[in-house]
Amino acid sequence: MNLTDRPRRLRRDGVRGLVSETTLEPTDFVAPVFVDATTDERVPIESMPGHERVPLDEAVPRVEEVLETGVEAVIVFGIPESKDERGTRAYADDGVVQEAVRRITSETDAYVITDVCLCEYTSHGHCGVLEEHADDDPDLTVKNDETLDLLAETAVSHAEAGAEMIAPSSMTDGMVGAIREALDDAGFADVPIMSYAAKYESAFYGPFRDAADGAPAFGDRRHYQMDPANRREASREVALDVEQGADVLMVKPALPYLDVVADVRENFDRPVAAYNVSGEYAMLHAAAENGWLDVEETARESLLSIKRAGADLIITYFAEDVAASLTE
Numbered sequence: 001m002n003l004t005d006r007p008r009r010l011r012r013d014g015v016r017g018l019v020s021e022t023t024l025e026p027t028d029f030v031a032p033v034f035v036d037a038t039t040d041e042r043v044p045i046e047s048m049p050g051h052e053r054v055p056l057d058e059a060v061p062r063v064e065e066v067l068e069t070g071v072e073a074v075i076v077f078g079i080p081e082s083k084d085e086r087g088t089r090a091y092a093d094d095g096v097v098q099e100a101v102r103r104i105t106s107e108t109d110a111y112v113i114t115d116v117c118l119c120e121y122t123s124h125g126h127c128g129v130l131e132e133h134a135d136d137d138p139d140l141t142v143k144n145d146e147t148l149d150l151l152a153e154t155a156v157s158h159a160e161a162g163a164e165m166i167a168p169s170s171m172t173d174g175m176v177g178a179i180r181e182a183l184d185d186a187g188f189a190d191v192p193i194m195s196y197a198a199k200y201e202s203a204f205y206g207p208f209r210d211a212a213d214g215a216p217a218f219g220d221r222r223h224y225q226m227d228p229a230n231r232r233e234a235s236r237e238v239a240l241d242v243e244q245g246a247d248v249l250m251v252k253p254a255l256p257y258l259d260v261v262a263d264v265r266e267n268f269d270r271p272v273a274a275y276n277v278s279g280e281y282a283m284l285h286a287a288a289e290n291g292w293l294d295v296e297e298t299a300r301e302s303l304l305s306i307k308r309a310g311a312d313l314i315i316t317y318f319a320e321d322v323a324a325s326l327t328e
Contacts, residue, residue, distance in 0.1 A: 022308040024300065026070030026323035030113060030273075030315040033066070035059050036079040037096040047207035048278055049285045051317060053079060059100040060107045069323040073111040075167060075315055076100055080121050086129060087121030091154040098161040105162035113165040113194065114158040116151055116179070127170035147172050152182035159188040167250070169196040171225050177244035192247035194273055198234035198260055199252045201225035204279030234260045238268055246270065248313070253277040255302060258309040265310025274306045276316035296325060 010019050036043065036053035043053040054062045063074055078097035080089035089095050097114055104112055119127045128147030147170065155166045166183070168175045176195050183191050202225075226233060234257075238249050249268060251261045252275035265272050280302065288295035299318040306314050316322075 022304055024303055024307060024322065024326060026319075026326055027072055028303075028307060028312075028314055029071050029319035029323055030073045030075050030313060031066045031071050031319035032077060032315060032317060033059070033062055033074045033100075034077050034079065035062075035096055035100040037081040038079060045207070047282050048317060049282075049289075050321070056096065056099055056103075060103050063104050063108050063110045066320055067108060067110055069320045070327050071319045071323045072109075073113060073313075074104070075113040075115055076104070076163075077115050078120060083121055083123045085123055087118035087150065090116075090118050090121040091150060091157045093157060093160075095157070098157055101158060101161040101163050105164070111165070112163055113167050114163040116155050116158065116166055116168040117170045118147070118150060118154070119170070128172060142172070144173050148174055148178040151175055152178045155179040156182050156186045156188070159183055159186065159191050163191070165192050165194055165248075167194040167196065169199060169252075171196065171199050173240075174244070176241045176246045180245040193245065194248035194250055195241040195246040196252055196275075197238045197241040197246060197249045198257070198264065199225055199250070200228050200257060202228060202253050202256070202277070202279075204253045204256065204277050207278035207282045228256070231259060231263065235263060235267060238264055242268055242270060248273050250275060250315075251311075253280060254306045254311070254314070255280050258305060261306065261309040261311055271312040272310055273313045273315065274309075274311035276303065276306060276314055276318065278317065281317040296321065300325070 034053045036055060039053065040055050042058060045051045045053065066074055076097055078095065080096050082089060101112055101114060104110055117127050119125055124130060126142055128142030130142055151168055151170060151172060158166060166179060168179055176193055179193060183189065241249065248271045249264055250273040251257050251264060254261065254274035254276045261272060261274050284295050284298050287293045300322055303314055303316060303318060303322060
């Protein structure tokens, strides 16, 4: 070995941090918040230890808890008091997200992002208006263009309530363009869109569907979410969203798709988001409960890998815990 070639010289304490290529900051994170119109008390989410659904009256205190850790942004999900075939509570002026956003933006300094989809609001649990007899025929799916109208209406209602960024997640073709046009026409040209641009039909979403009560009543979402086998297709999906006006490009899930995160970072001149999803969170906690790993260390390493792959911001259920540890 050439004795002049000693990479270990830069791994010693003192210099190690100075040459670290990737760092995490609390401002890298977005914390999900679940607001539940069906309860008047906090409800623990069993499959996501440490997380709860909170009633509307607890939305502001919940966000204040996030802010205390140094995290500055939240993404709000709603569980409505009722559901129907067209998800009408998603775009109701007095809907749970709309009411929560009004309170959060008026009483806190949080940067408020809202998820725009219909799955939590439809009685069938799918992300849009269903084709006729879709419950009997696995080859049928949602009506794309009719769903676009409802997504646009939902986005405008969120902006009117005070949402500072809109995040459409349904993987409906044309959703970014439809929402951008609707926001602009309604006077919200300055409200950015963070598109779930490459969202895969993943097995890692299970705990979230418990948290948001959004599991499909039948079938699955393979006809509108991406095939986990496809990497190149993600670039085509992302390119379409860029053309339609997406301001931030999201890959979901994060850890199983770091190659896709890296591709988006390399090929598109937009901020890149990655969603460190509920299954990624739950599996680390499950292993930690069995004494197999240290959840704090593995969480931080996981988030470092996501940022190293190219993410500028990370939506994660670890946001508060990791942010707090970074500022200790």
